[in-house]
Amino acid sequence: MQCARELFVRCFGRQPQAAASAPGRVNLIGDHVDYCGGSVLPLAIDQRTAVCVGRGIPGQIRVVSTRRPGEMVVLSAMPIEHQPHTRWATYVSGAAAVLDDPLGFDAAVASDVPEGAGLSSSAALEVASLLAAEQLNRRSLTPLQLALAAQRIEHEYAGVPCGIMDQYAAVFARLRCAMLIDCRGPRHREVALSERADVVIVDSGVKHNLAAAAYARRRDECESARLKYEASRRQPTPHLARIDPADADEARWPAFGWTRDEGRRVRHVVGETARVEAWARAIEADDLAAAGRFMLASHASLRDDFEVSCPEVDELVEVVARHSGVLGARMTGGGFGGCVVALVRREWTEEVVRMLSARAPSRLVLVVAGGDGARIESLDPYHRDA
Numbered sequence: 001m002q003c004a005r006e007l008f009v010r011c012f013g014r015q016p017q018a019a020a021s022a023p024g025r026v027n028l029i030g031d032h033v034d035y036c037g038g039s040v041l042p043l044a045i046d047q048r049t050a051v052c053v054g055r056g057i058p059g060q061i062r063v064v065s066t067r068r069p070g071e072m073v074v075l076s077a078m079p080i081e082h083q084p085h086t087r088w089a090t091y092v093s094g095a096a097a098v099l100d101d102p103l104g105f106d107a108a109v110a111s112d113v114p115e116g117a118g119l120s121s122s123a124a125l126e127v128a129s130l131l132a133a134e135q136l137n138r139r140s141l142t143p144l145q146l147a148l149a150a151q152r153i154e155h156e157y158a159g160v161p162c163g164i165m166d167q168y169a170a171v172f173a174r175l176r177c178a179m180l181i182d183c184r185g186p187r188h189r190e191v192a193l194s195e196r197a198d199v200v201i202v203d204s205g206v207k208h209n210l211a212a213a214a215y216a217r218r219r220d221e222c223e224s225a226r227l228k229y230e231a232s233r234r235q236p237t238p239h240l241a242r243i244d245p246a247d248a249d250e251a252r253w254p255a256f257g258w259t260r261d262e263g264r265r266v267r268h269v270v271g272e273t274a275r276v277e278a279w280a281r282a283i284e285a286d287d288l289a290a291a292g293r294f295m296l297a298s299h300a301s302l303r304d305d306f307e308v309s310c311p312e313v314d315e316l317v318e319v320v321a322r323h324s325g326v327l328g329a330r331m332t333g334g335g336f337g338g339c340v341v342a343l344v345r346r347e348w349t350e351e352v353v354r355m356l357s358a359r360a361p362s363r364l365v366l367v368v369a370g371g372d373g374a375r376i377e378s379l380d381p382y383h384r385d386a
């Protein structure tokens with residue numbers, strides 16, 4: 001927070017008028033089901049993005065970031081410009097657009113959320129920018145409106161047809177709690193994590209650039225499967241994840257006119273949603289072994305049926321899962337690279353972290369306690385950061 005403020009003062013020569021911050025997230029289980037009305041189980045990470053804003057040149061958005069020293073992106077507030085090379089700044093200027101703010105603002109961003117690791121640095125930036133810009137505009141969105149507005153930035157200004165998980169988690173997270181989100185509402189309930197296990201994430205260090213195109217294609221395949229299902233059953237089916245699980249069985253695929261790919265996508269979506277709910281029940285019953293097995297099954301389904309993993313991540317999941325202190329591991333987030341998340345017996349956490357760090361010293365390894373959700377930050381000079 002302090003870094004964003006100092007950067008603002010240095011670049012714009014005055015104090016900011018408002019500030020906010022929001023966390024990144026790791027998804028424990030339930031990937032590629034949020035846009036099908038399924039359930040997901042993310043946890044905010046402790047790393048956050050802070051944004052300081054102040055009114056600047058009318059009609060303009062100027063953005064600076066501690067991550068891009070010496071660079072200032074200047075965009076017009078309305079209509080928003082699509083400039084691929086300044087996409088990171090579009091997450092900020094998108095806030096002015098969705099808030100219908102023609103005046104625009106100056107913004108300084110500081111973040112320790114790892115970028116390109118599948119930990120939702122973009123959702124953290126969207127939510128923090130919106131919450132800061134909202135104060136300049138004297139607007140007050142409800143938390144759900146805030147999450148939906150952030151998702152709109154991603155859809156309309158960053159061009160990614162994402163589900164609601166990342167923005168929802170960034171808004172609603174609470175310290176040390178995972179959240180079981182039913183994406184139909186969306187609504188959620190908190191799930192307390194076990195005292196006997198830790199959540200460890202390790203970055204594979206790869207990010208394949210086919211990710212965005214493949215994401216949109218998977219969404220299309222799911223939508224096409226849903227429409228065919230609806231037509232053959234002659235009943236409205238708004239949420240593919242909630243169809244009768246028996247209908248996801250391979251023998252039933254021809255009855256709905258699904259191609260083999262569509263059938264496999266559906267089998268993942270329906271099976272994954274059941275696994276998410278079973279994972280929450282297992283954790284609440286302190287059955288860590290079962291929770292670990294669901295994570296491994298989730299990875300296999302994302303790899304084989306949904307086809308969003310990649311060899312580097314598959315190999316990392318295998319290495320991690322082979323350790324006797326690890327209960328289960330899987331890819332997390334959109335896929336095609338990024339992080340692996342593992343559930344580790346607490347007495348083994350230190351050793352697992354040591355093993356992973358030794359294997360690839362430059363890669364990020366984190367033990368996640370569960371961060372807090374989005375909040376307005378004080379600009380009071382006497383306020384000390386928590």
Ligand code: GLA
Pocket residue numbers: 030031032033034035162163164165166333334335
């Ligand atoms: C990305 C999207 C989310 C979700 C995940 C996969 O993170 O932003 O909405 O679909 O991929 O679970």
